[in-house]
Amino acid sequence: MPRSGSATLAPLKTLFETKRGKVVPLPPKLARLYGCLRMPLPRTHPHVFSNFVTTLDGVVSLNTKGHASGGDISGFSAQDRMVMGLLRAIADVVIIGAGTLGADSRHLWTAEAIFPKLADEYRRLSKALGKSEAPLNVIVSGRGEIDLRLPVFASGKVQTLIITTTAGAKHLLKQGVPDSVEVRAIRRSASVISARAILDEVYRVHPGKLILVEGGPRLLGDFYAERLIDEQFLTLAPQIAGRDDDDGRLSLVMGKAFAPGDARWGRLTDVRRGGSHLFLRYSFP
Numbered sequence: 451m452p453r454s455g456s457a458t459l460a461p462l463k464t465l466f467e468t469k470r471g472k473v474v475p476l477p478p479k480l481a482r483l484y485g486c487l488r489m490p491l492p493r494t495h496p497h498v499f500s501n502f503v504t505t506l507d508g509v510v511s512l513n514t515k516g517h518a519s520g521g522d523i524s525g526f527s528a529q530d531r532m533v534m535g536l537l538r539a540i541a542d543v544v545i546i547g548a549g550t551l552g553a554d555s556r557h558l559w560t561a562e563a564i565f566p567k568l569a570d571e572y573r574r575l576s577k578a579l580g581k582s583e584a585p586l587n588v589i590v591s592g593r594g595e596i597d598l599r600l601p602v603f604a605s606g607k608v609q610t611l612i613i614t615t616t617a618g619a620k621h622l623l624k625q626g627v628p629d630s631v632e633v634r635a636i637r638r639s640a641s642v643i644s645a646r647a648i649l650d651e652v653y654r655v656h657p658g659k660l661i662l663v664e665g666g667p668r669l670l671g672d673f674y675a676e677r678l679i680d681e682q683f684l685t686l687a688p689q690i691a692g693r694d695d696d697d698g699r700l701s702l703v704m705g706k707a708f709a710p711g712d713a714r715w716g717r718l719t720d721v722r723r724g725g726s727h728l729f730l731r732y733s734f735p
């Protein structure tokens with residue numbers, strides 16, 4: 451059980467607030483819980499933002515059976531889930547990797563699914579933004595070894611796009627592909643598809659303005675490597691997870707190393723507090 455009082459849904463306290471971007475018209479209850487939310491609305495290219503939760507010592511996944519999800523990191527914080535739902539409700543597209551799907555295979559990447567209690571508020575918000583449906587759920591997989599009977603594909607509640615390689619698509623098409631699912635193969639990709647190619651394909655299918663990358667760490671690493679993340683939302687959970695040699699615990703970015711030679715430095719733009727959790731926003735120009 452979390453010991454940080456994180457089960458209660460109290461309003462976040464804004465400590466430092468970005469003044470950039472347009473004010474998002476939050477319904478009263480969400481405005482009370484989050485405060486004022488501003489998002490850039492770029493004219494020329496989509497705004498690509500990511501949202502993660504990490505422990506104080508930088509762990510984003512314990513990577514053990516039954517305890518691999520973000521909930522184990524946040525202490526199942528209601529406030530963190532409220533923010534996750536908020537960002538999904540404003541996003542046109544949510545992108546995840548096959549590893550994140552595997553860790554949470556019954557999930558849908560919608561606002562309602564992460565925080566059902568606020569479903570009406572999220573729906574009201576999406577409607578105010580002119581959206582008629584949930585964000586397009588995009589799953590990235592090189593190998594294409596994905597079970598299309600999972601709810602994200604078979605429930606029909608979301609439109610899903612699988613971005614994969616030619617070999618991956620061949621593998622996937624052996625299964626019946628539900629109507630709500632589209633499989634796109636990126637030709638000339640070996641096992642790893644470039645983040646640029648992922649975004650281009652997403653844009654061809656759904657030309658949205660706000661693209662949310664929920665990870666996991668390998669997918670996020672590819673986006674940072676190509677400098678394609680504009681903004682990072684990061685919840686800092688007040689626990690030290692610790693780490694044994696070779697225990698497989700994951701940090702925010704895996705599979706790519708940047709510092710010292712090619713470090714990615716962000717700028718802190720927004721800070722909110724929910725009990726002992728901090729809700730941070732960094733921009734990566």
Ligand SMILES: NC(=O)c1ccc[n+]([C@@H]2O[C@H](COP(=O)([O-])OP(=O)(O)OC[C@H]3O[C@@H](n4cnc5c(N)ncnc54)[C@H](OP(=O)(O)O)[C@@H]3O)[C@@H](O)[C@H]2O)c1
Pocket residue numbers: 501502503504509510511512513518519520523546547548549550551553554590591592593594595641642643644645664665666667668669670672700704
């Ligand atoms: N704390 C948080 O906020 C948070 C957020 C997200 C995820 N997580 C956790 O992170 C863990 C998963 O980590 P992960 O690094 O394995 O996640 P991941 O990036 O979601 O998954 C890695 C897999 O996704 C596919 N993939 C990712 N990038 C690709 C690319 N550029 N081209 C082709 N395929 C690509 C590959 O699938 P194939 O093997 O099918 O080719 C790869 O093996 C889970 O425990 C999850 O709960 C935590």
